[in-house]
Amino acid sequence: MKDQEKLLEKAFLALEHAYAPYSGFRVGACVKTRDGNYILGANIENAAYGSTNCAERSAIFAAYSLGYRREEIEGMAVVTKAEEITTPCGACRQVLSELLGQETPIILSNGKETMETNMGKLLPDAFGAKDLDK
Secondary structure, eight states: OTTHHHHHHHHHHHHTTOBOTTTOOOOEEEEEETTSOEEEEEOBOOSSGGGOBOHHHHHHHHHHHTTOOGGGEEEEEEEOOSSSOOOOOHHHHHHHHHHSOTTOOEEEEOSSOEEEEOHHHHSTTOOOGGGSOO
């Protein structure tokens, strides 16, 4: 994916804005749109843990709130400063499987290592709109 370094740089910037007073586990994310915009998201914790929002969902919800849709998203980065690369949680995988294209590059990094994946690999055979009676 072109501009991978800039996408990671923006995701690490978002990580600095994380609010994680309970877990101390800060995550940053960035969505890159086809028109060249970068939309940031950070994890935001809450004392009522179920009300917490992950960085991935913060970023993709912000992109959708601005009017972007899956066809207009070029890629996404998710970063931590953990010892090992961290992949999205199950809830984020479910949300991203509907809001990103299956082949949209997702760059994961901890600042020492970087890997590229996509939703087809992270959540194969995902439940989605195709499974609902409409």
